[in-house]
Amino acid sequence: MKNLNYQEEVTTRFTVYNSLFLDLPYGHIYRTGTVLPMLQQLSQSGYEEGKDPVEIIEKFQRKILGTQDDKELHNLLFQLIQYIERQVLLFDSIEDAAFGKIYNLEGKGSVKELIGRVRHTSKMEELKEKLKNFSVRIVLTAHPTQFYPGNVLAINNDLEAAIRTGDLNTINSLLKQLGKTPFIKRDKPSPYDEAVSLCWYLENVFYKSIPAILYDLAEDMDESFEEWINPNLLTVGFWPGGDRDGNPFVTHDITLKVADRLRETILKCYYRDIRAIRRRLTFKGVEEKIQEAENKVYHALFGDKSKGFINPDELLQVLHEALENLKADHMGLFSDLLEKFILKVRIFGFHFSIMDIRQDSRKHDGLWEEILSKDDNTSTIAQYEKLPEADKIKHLMSFEKLPGEEDDYDDFHLEMLKSFDALEEIKKRNGDRACHRYIISNCQSALHVMEVFQLARLKLSKKAYENLDVVPLFETIDDLAKASDIMQQLYEIPEYREHVKNRNEQQTIMVGFSDGTKDGGYLRANWSIFLAKEALTDISRKYGINVIFFDGRGGPPARGGGNMHDFYASLGSNIEDQEIQVTIQGQTISSNYGKVNSCRYNLEQLLSAGLENHLFPENNRQLSESERKLVDQMADISYQLYNDFKNHDKFTPYLANVTPLKYFGETNIGSRPSSRGKKGELKFEDLRAIPFVGAWAQMKQNIPGFYGVGTALKSLKDSGKEQEVNALYKDSLFFKTLLGNSMQSIAKSFYPATAYLGKDKEFGEFWHIMKKEFDLSKAELDAISDNKGMMHDAQVSKESIAIRERIVLPLISIQQYAIQKLRDGVEDEETFKRLILRSMFGIMNAARNAA
Structure with a gap:
């Protein structure tokens, strides 16, 4: 049964707005738009009749062009690819505009629905207690699956707004712009470019949606905004600039540059808010404080840094003084504006998003080989390699400083060492929470964790070291099976156990779906992760440690994506649920968190899923x-x-x-x-x-x-x-x-x-x-x-997928035609390679979470 609301709000609108392309004043566009349905029909009927892509395209050539001129055919195919790319983006915009109408924003999984159930079951006190330490962290990764360049994403954003209001003139104007705007990036982005792109989402989406959820929660629970019990309930993590795993272009300089950009972006947001608030808070004793806040944020951002705020606590102090004056002398007029802004500062600090450092365990092995080779107390690397793992760890822990001069180290290893310097510097500039963990990918042993742990001890100041979470990442089937044994081994090491104790008895462990699925297939990977989480929860509880799971899920089902609300709501009490932490990448950022409505909806779904396990455990019985x-x-x-x-x-x-x-x-x-x-x-x-x-x-x-x-x-x-x-x-x-x-x-x-x-x-x-x-x-x-x-x-998703697959069917034919021709052998290989490459963009964009 079709969803009538989806039909009206999305399917019908797409048909109407899609027709506007035909009237755009560009060469070839009318012809391209007219022949595209023919290729779509030929593809559909052709595959039903068992024809191959070459037969379909050649039939299209005979019917439409009436010529054997392959150059003319290929020119037309490239034009069709460009046309379809724009159809996909139009469909994205229409779906985004209809989000609030095709999804029930106050239905199952929403904060409003959860609060209603809590009140009905008299569990408000339980909810308040759970909210004190519960947290959801969305971690934006640097993984490249977003094919749209920034200028195209901006058009998508404006187009969605115009469609939502039915502004036909603006829609037509934006479609003209879309028709002339390239969809391909000429150059590879740098890690800093990737960070800048994601800062757009922080500034325009997360900065609005996260506080809005907390405001509603505070109101529903009769809590004060500025004294909200847990400003870390919803946070955003950040990998661009800190994820070194397999990316030689991420240096310590880039890491610092990205951290500065994050600080700059949040201060800009604060500056705009303060200027807006000052227009209302014009009262004696209050206006002066707001002016002081504005001036010091301005200096921290643009002017003399010595005259600006150094940390968010200084800003909060001024804001609290203004609020006290407002309530004492001016009846608290417009106090909600100031209280809400105070909560924003408590949420985002001066860091905006929490940066992670990540590197592959094999790279740490290589670094320690060089360290050991420079150490007079290590006979030979060969002898070290023969030691049992426990003795290797003891030997590493015996170091009180790094041997030799750092400048004498291999350039790559020197960069790895400097990443610890960058981590400490970020803490100084943006606060302790700005960068507080180091993730070890491809972690296969306790030694891999201790290699990083000891580097942190040797490189960081006492305060920075004590504030650091060392996070193992287990992904392959074998590593997931060994994970609990590895953690038990770590918990038995006195130095490591003491560190965890000082970290409030918390240990973050990352489990990754990507390499697990690649290694063991869909069912085995998912079940292995489930079992590993249970075993890790069990062993951590035995040692009195609260384990926090960080899921490397990405977007598509093959990487652990799909319905995240049901996934987290289904885990049960044998898996620790103090926090939900999950990676979100490329297309999934733009599709699920790219607009305020969709971002809020998906954040609320995750929040309620995590809370449900605690509040309503009877709804999710354990597997027998x-x-x-x-x-x-x-x-x-x-x-x-x-x-x-x-x-x-x-x-x-x-x-x-x-x-x-x-x-x-x-x-x-x-x-x-x-x-x-x-x-x-x-x-x-x-x-x-x-x-x-x-x-x-x-x-x-x-x-x-x-x-x-x-x-x-x-x-x-x-x-x-x-x-x-x-x-x-x-x-x-x-x-x-x-x-x-x-x-x-x-x-x-x-x-x-x-x-x-x-x-x-x-x-x-x-x-x-x-x-x-x-x-x-x-x-x-x-x-x-x-x-x-x-x-x-899942009717909405089902209908969306069906339409998207229909839109890109001609692209699939074009790509497979090119693959088939290349394998058969052709003279003009470059043209066919370009057809494959160009068709990739639309196919991937239409899927929204395909990689």
């Missing part, structure tokens, strides 16, 4: 032992199938030679290289998660989001456990969410476009293996949902 065995069995079956597939001798060659994987490095969307390894032969272990997931998404095959699910479900059905699995799907929110997110991956797949590969001499068998599991997964997922169809319980 028999149910756990069912999931474990399915995960094992899925893992074996995926492992066989991953180890197929055509797996890596297919990614390297058939998919657009190799072109991700040419899209100029991110500063990081697309692979960790050196140029040359592609190695599976060097593949980054984004190009890996993105390549499957471009092919409309979405392997990481479903592969093995069908076989697992079918195997249990065949062994007589169909009723148990069906009951599990019905009764367990965790399992239902797991399969629901896989359904989303299947809904975004389209195997007919690559059916021609089934006849390929080299990859035919490999393609059929994929297609067989896709068909089986689709059938089994449909069956378990009582044959209601994919995503039957």
Whole structure:
């Protein structure tokens, strides 16, 4: 059943506004817009008839051009690509404009709905107690999946506003601008460029939406704004400029530059607010204080820094003095304006967003090799390597200073050492919370954690060291299985245990979906993370430590994305839930957090999900032992199938030679290289998660989001456990969410476009293996949902995906046509490579969370 509101607010509007493109005063645009539906129809009917992309495009050439001139055809295809890109952005704007009408902003998962339930069940005191230390942190990453350049995003923002008000003249004007604005970045962005882009969201979205949620909470709970119990309830984290993992362009100078930009951005926000507040607070004794605040913020931002505020506490003191005067002498007139601003300063400080430092464990290994080689007390590296891990840790902890002069260290290692200097400097400039953790990716042992821990002890001042969280990141299936043993080992090390004690008995642990899914497939990765969290919670509780989980989830289901509210609401009491921390990347930032309405909606969904586990535990029963065995069995079956597939001798060659994987490095969307390894032969272990997931998404095959699910479900059905699995799907929110997110991956797949590969001499068998599991997964997922169809319980998302897939169908045909022609052998390879590259942008943008 279609959502009538969605039809009216989105589908119909898209049809109407899309027609405006045809009247734009640009050459070729009328012709392009007129022939595009023909290519769309030819693609749809062609795939239904079993035709391949070359046949479809050549038929399009005969019907539309009536010529064999390939140059003319290719010119038209490039024009079609540009046209479709703009259709996708128009659809984005229309959906964004309708957000408040197609989603119930006060329904399930909203703060308003939660407060209503709390009042109804007389749990207000429990809620207040939980809110004292609960927190949700959205961490904006530097991962490159946002294909729109900044100027195009600005048009999208203005277009959404015009559509919301029905301003036809402005819409038409913006479509003209859109028609002439390039969608491609000429140069790769630097890490600083990436940070500047994300600062736009901080300033224009998060600065408005986070305080708004807290204002409503405070009012509903009869709490004072300026004395709100927990200003850290909703915070934003920041990776651009601090994420060094695989990015040689992130230096300590860049880290400091980004931190300064964050400080500058929040001070600009404060300056605008203070000037607005001063227009109302014109009373004796109050106006002078507000003027003082304005002047000192101005100096901190633009003028003589010595005359400006050094930290937010100084600003808060002046604001509190003004508020006291206002209440004592002027009946508290307009005091709500000042109280709300005070809360903003408490939320964002002078840092705005909390920066993380991240580096790969293998890089720390290399740095310590050089440190040990310079140390007179270490005989040889070879002897050190033979030591048991506990003895290695003892040896590292015996260092009281770094040997030799830092300037004599290898340049890369010197940069790593200077990242600690940068971390300390950020704290001095922006406050302790501005940068307080170091994340170790590819963490495989207690030694990996202690390498960073000891570097921090040697490099940082006592205060900065005591304020630092050392965060291991566990991602692969093996590492997740060992995670609790590694943490127990760490908790037994006296120096580390003392540090955790001084950090209020808190330990943050990051678990990553990306490499887990790449390593073990969809079901095994998700179940391994669930089990690891339970084991980590258990071992931490035994040591009296509160573990905080930081999820590297990204956007698409293959990277742990999908329905986040249901995911967090389903975890149960065996997994610590003191905070929710999650990475958000590229397209998911712009689609879920790119506008105030959508940002507020999604933040509230996460907030209520985390609070529900504590307030209403009866709504989410734990998995029984028999149910756990069912999931474990399915995960094992899925893992074996995926492992066989991953180890197929055509797996890596297919990614390297058939998919657009190799072109991700040419899209100029991110500063990081697309692979960790050196140029040359592609190695599976060097593949980054984004190009890996993105390549499957471009092919409309979405392997990481479903592969093995069908076989697992079918195997249990065949062994007589169909009723148990069906009951599990019905009764367990965790399992239902797991399969629901896989359904989303299947809904975004389209195997007919690559059916021609089934006849390929080299990859035919490999393609059929994929297609067989896709068909089986689709059938089994449909069956378990009582044959209601994919995503039957998420109608808005289902309709959105369907329209987006229809819009980009011609792009898929063009891209596969180019891939097919290149594999068949052509003279003009450059043109076909450009067709592949150019079509990637629209396909990815339409999916919104494809990598």
